[in-house]
Amino acid sequence: MIRPVGRITCALGCLLSLSPRLLDTGRLPPSSHRAAATAAAATARRGAASTPSFPLAMEAAVAPPALRPGRSLRTNPNPATRPGQTPRPWGLAANPQANAVRCELSRRPEPRVLIRAAAAAQQDAGDAAGAGRRKRLAVFVSGGGSNFRAINEAALGGTVHGDVVALVTDKPGCGGAEHARSNGIPVVVFPKSKSAPEGISVAELLDTLRGYGVDFVLLAGYLKLIPAELIQEYPRSILNIHPSLLPAFGGKGFYGSKVHKAVIASGARYSGPTVHFVDEHYDTGKTLAQRVVPVFADDTPELLAARVLHEEHQVYVEAVAALCEDRIVWREDGVPLIKSRLNSDVYL
Template identity: 70%
Template sequence: MEAAAVASSGPGLRCALNPAPNQHRKGARLSLPAKSQQRCAVTCGRLLLRPNARVCTAASASASTVMDSGAGDSGVRRKRLAVFVSGGGSNFRSIHEAVLGGKVNGDVVALVTDKPGCGGAEYARCNGMPVVVFPKSKSAPEGVSTDELLNVLRDLKVDFILLAGYLKLIPGELVKSFPRSMLNIHPSLLPAFGGKGYYGLKVHKAVIASGARYSGPTVHFVDEQFDTGKTLAQRVVPVLANDTPEQLAARVLHEEHQVYVEAVAALCEDRIVWRDDGVPLIRSQTNPNAYT
């Protein structure tokens, strides 16, 4: 990943200065023309993608989805978030609920998915969020290219990208355009049981088969490989003697919903601090000299 600008934040620590929105807005812009917006049909409060629609946007953003973009109680500017999903999006829902509950100093301004019919995309439409299909494929011919996606994210002034069960490898161009600004959550204690092919119940089956006594979710920054970015936060759960993959998955998922929200909250409050060796830490809300 590209090196991010840093500022001194005490001995051995450097605080990342995340690029301002206008720093992301390089190159040609892809505006969202009226015709594209008109492709959305509003039926019973739901936003439905027309067959050829690439970006689905509400005619007017829901007040519960996009709040005041000014500074919050902490004086830190509210961040603009894009969430990527491939399935039901339970972590996406937890993050959105935390936004609505005032626990996250940010707003979800777009949902990106490779499966436009998935539960996460449906939830986004029901809550008035733009839905972007990426990448283009035989099963999703309405999808956009990497360049088009970058232009959409720039037009939406996205600060951070959050992967929440998105199964596609993120293109290097996208990673480099959002240095130290993209998080993922994985259902194991990385670096164990991570990488290509480790997702969903496959992870939990492998954990149980290995005889590991502990597992848990990992929140990490995204690089150009699967599950190899720097770890930001983890939670530990026991692997019980008679666990099934489904039982272990449920125990880990409960922790995912908590640790991801906490990590995103820290990100949006500018509380991520980088050590000189490139390891990210979370600064405590109550004690500026304490880190996790």
């Protein structure tokens, strides 16, 4: 004989096993739905008075059969309601038994938690294997050096797996040079000129960079043309950032506010920074990364410059981080690509 709790469980199990899709498609007539619901409700009313564990049986009926991994099966945790009373079995049991079990829904971590955990694991693996030792960076500036500051802060904060070991400038009194001195970074003046008689020659510059063990050269607002000897010394190892979407609005004479004025005057709808490798000419090296910034109808060069500069600080740091972690690969046609830190099969 089936006990009341068994009847309740079986009735609810039959009712709840009907998927919403099955009911919605009309494969069962509406009268069958009403009949099943009425029968289940009547059975529940008859057994409610004598079955205190009915809510627990209903919970088990609607729970999926998946069990929590690594957890032991638990019996009814509810104590007897009266001294000497035997706890009622509960759960979806095929036959009456003394200790039925409860099926719990497996609780999985949220997707964001999994993504953060995967990112942390990948970063640790990259630091240990792919990135290797911290790379040594030389930054070239001619002005305030806001991109230099962003890169240096990222290096100090651990975002960039490298260290700025030297700053090279053609203007020893510029803001970038002052910031380097205040942070203990050696300042090298290059080239020698009337305004900078303390400047050094190309050969001396190469010797100086070798002495600092420089791995990569980063141009951050440096206005002089890089000598061919330096490019030959550091093949595919010199990056520059330009405040337009190259190849548009690039080349000799396009720097600073001149670029943004030209963009607005042309009627271009978009602008943005470009990170590219350096060759023997101005702004003609292979593009590594870009960011798109909209140009508004009422834009001024100052407003556009501020939005582009904000993107410069982000995209340049990301590109330098990839460079230091050896995540840049070259396509057969000579185009550089950034390999994702999270998935080596994805290129950014």
